[in-house]
Ligand SMILES: Cc1cc2nc3c(=O)[nH]c(=O)nc-3n(C[C@H](O)[C@H](O)[C@H](O)COP(=O)(O)OP(=O)(O)OC[C@H]3O[C@@H](n4cnc5c(N)ncnc54)[C@H](O)[C@@H]3O)c2cc1C
């Protein structure tokens with residue numbers, strides 16, 4: 001095994017081009033487990049820790065450019081207002097020690113259906129900035145997950161950053177597990193209200209071969225909210241609408257039975273989380289509407 | 297490969313390190329510092345917790361090559377680390393030899409009297425927070441870091457900060473007591 005230690009992003013891209021089988025290592029919280037247990041013996045490890053840019057973020061007009069190696073702890077502490085869904089999701093990852101090392105780049109690299117960043121990224125709307133010596137491209141988050149633990153990266157590409165849309169409305173993240181800390185999701189659900197475009201977006205984790213959006217449920221809810229004038233009148237979402245939304249979210253799942261839970265439990269739990277996160281975000285939307293109207 | 301890094305305030309060098317080796321292995325097997333425990337090697341138990349550039353991490357999940365040029369504090373250097381923090385001077389760290397011979401026993405194995413202990417270590421002894429002791433080093437490093445950040449933690453803060461450290465013996469109540477005790481003593485001292 002060789003340990004490659006590029007000091008800059010350009011050096012890292014050159015190393016990856018020269019050794020396409022090299023395994024990048026950022027926080028190491030996925031890679032080291034595999035090496036410690038002899039599940040993986042890469043020819044080359046490509047250390048990204050020395051590339052400082054990867055641990056930085058920039059808050060822009062429309063979106064946050066989040067460096068691939070920004071640890072979850074930093075997201076929780078610094079980006080709560082801009083990326084509430086991702087900050088909530090980050091807080092549910094493992095433990096403080098793991099959150100101090102692991103980040104979204106590694107979560108995307110592993111592309112596990114159970115990765116907690118994915119539902120939040122799907123719901124918020126995001127693009128993955130990847131680069132190789134050939135050039136750089138932005139992959140829409142919906143096109144990033146290509147199979148169980150597979151993603152759209154080419155062999156010579158590295159993830160530079162994720163561009164996540166800044167929240168224009170309330171966002172929530174919910175996760176089912178046996179305890180609060182150190183839990184891989186049985187299933188998870190992210191929801192973001194986008195009052196600017198009068199749309200709702202979702203993300204489902206651990207209930208299909210890849211993280212997915214519940215697109216039919218989103219379309220149904222978008223239409224129902226529009227039709228009932230809910231965005232303007234700020235009324236409570238009708239229980240029948242919430243129920244239909246929840247059922248459609250369950251239907252978007254394609255889960256399996258495994259040690260963490262059964263397929264039917266997952267389908268059921270996703271429906272429950274969909275209804276709850278809709279209620280929480282909608283209540284908060286109504287609350288902010290009231291205060292802004294009251295102030296006007 | 298060779299790895300150079302700072303351990304408990306002193307520059308150290310490890311030779312013939314395998315490229316896939318963890319920081320935990322280097323500390324325990326190459327530097328003779330078995331304070332950081334190896335219980336799971338998968339980040340689940342926190343018994344290998346050390347500070348990497350000040351940040352608590354699982355040493356079992358850090359590749360040795362990643363610590364080149366960086367600073368590591370282990371439980372063996374905790375007393376000295378805490379002392380320097382409280383007096384604010386840049387001391388001279390703990391040598392490998394002193395770290396290797398560091399011993400909580402002192403002149404009296406019951407009370408720990410005569411040993412240089414950090415306040416959190418003393419509080420663990422006083423509160424009876426140690427049974428088999430396997431989880432203790434990781435808990436000490438994690439708790440010490442929390443008290444540095446947050447001198448007046450609520451119970452919820454303590455639980456959150458220690459949520460990555462498993463203990464199979466104590467049921468955690470005495471550990472909670474110990475951290476509360478260390479926090480109270482710390483605020484009295486100020
Ligand atoms: C005890 C424990 C508990 C965990 N709990 C959770 C949990 O609750 N939720 C959760 O989502 N995850 C969990 N994980 C998994 C892991 O912490 C996350 O997936 C984390 O986001 C990985 O980030 P990392 O930087 O440590 O990745 P690494 O281990 O460094 O890398 C992971 C993968 O991504 C690739 N990679 C990393 N950076 C890049 C890059 N810039 N470009 C291209 N590829 C890259 C690597 O080659 C590797 O394939 C847990 C892990 C452990 C050990």
Ligand code: FES
Nearest residue numbers: 337339342344356
């Ligand atoms: S040995 Fe590192 S977390 Fe258990």
Ligand code: FES
Nearest residue numbers: 428431463464465
């Ligand atoms: S005292 Fe035995 S594991 Fe904690």
